[in-house]
Amino acid sequence: MFGFGESDQRELLQAAFRYAFSLTHHQYDAEDLMQSAWLKLLSMKAKIPAKNLLFVTIRHLFFDDLRRRKIVSFCALDEAEASACQTAKPALSDDVAALLSELRPEEREALFLHEVEGYTASEISRVTGQPRGTVLSLMHRARERLLKLAQTEGKRVWHE
Numbered sequence: 001m002f003g004f005g006e007s008d009q010r011e012l013l014q015a016a017f018r019y020a021f022s023l024t025h026h027q028y029d030a031e032d033l034m035q036s037a038w039l040k041l042l043s044m045k046a047k048i049p050a051k052n053l054l055f056v057t058i059r060h061l062f063f064d065d066l067r068r069r070k071i072v073s074f075c076a077l078d079e080a081e082a083s084a085c086q087t088a089k090p091a092l093s094d095d096v097a098a099l100l101s102e103l104r105p106e107e108r109e110a111l112f113l114h115e116v117e118g119y120t121a122s123e124i125s126r127v128t129g130q131p132r133g134t135v136l137s138l139m140h141r142a143r144e145r146l147l148k149l150a151q152t153e154g155k156r157v158w159h160e
Contacts, residue, residue: 009048013038015117016054022112023062025101037061055127059109066105099149107142110135 016038020030037057041049049057100108113119113127121139125132 012048012051012054015051016058018116019055019109019112020058020062022100022108022116023059023105025097025108033058033062033065052127055113056129059128062105099146102149103142103145107138107145110138111142114139 013034016034017030020033020037021027024030024033037054038049040061041054041057103111109128110124113124114121119127121132121135124130124135128135130138
């Protein structure tokens, strides 16, 4: 499609999903976010977008939605479902995903782009529009926080 191999397209979509999942930390939200970004870019350009452009679009859509959720509170109307509106901090489990859920989205994003996608701090800076020092700081804080959480729970996150 559009001079872009099917395997390349599949690889791009998988990378986009992994990135969206690193931000949302929820499979269905990541799928929705990735699809929204993909459709937005295809409708604007009518060709397969570059990886960086897709990642930037996913990021912008995610943080726009995050800001909207802070402004507007969505709660169920049933009394039975009303308890779902209360935000309770989930208990930390043995799973690394639970440890990652304790990070702020910005920290998860920087860590994901560096550790999984292999981007340098300068490349992450260009993708996210944040200064390089901020990116380095986010990665450092994310690692420190993960190590602290893992130590308090008696888990080992990674080897240095």
